[in-house]
Amino acid sequence: MPVLLLVMAGAAFACRIAGFVAMRFLPPSARLEAALRATPLAVMAGITALALQAGGLVEALALGSAVVLTLLIRNDIFAAILAIGVAAGLRALGF
Structure with missing residues (x-):
């Protein structure tokens, strides 16, 4: 279980870092902004899916x-x- 927690924390951190990298190298657009806003929700959905499967x-x-x-x-x-x-x-x- 601690390994899963570390993997999920790493995925959340990578998603956050990817947003900063994207903002640095990609030109701002409505599509990029929408993707960055959806990323935390996608990570949370993955975490809750695991909890529902095990729970x-x-x-x-x-x-x-x-x-x-x-x-x-x-x-x-x-x-x-x-x-x-x-x-x-x-x-x-x-x-």
């Missing part, structure tokens, strides 16, 4: 709550933190 009902409910909370409060970081709280609460209830 069960608690992980699915936490992910669903993260999606709903993101749509309601328009803050993905805060929604993710609240979804972690949902998962912790469900685990505490014995799910």
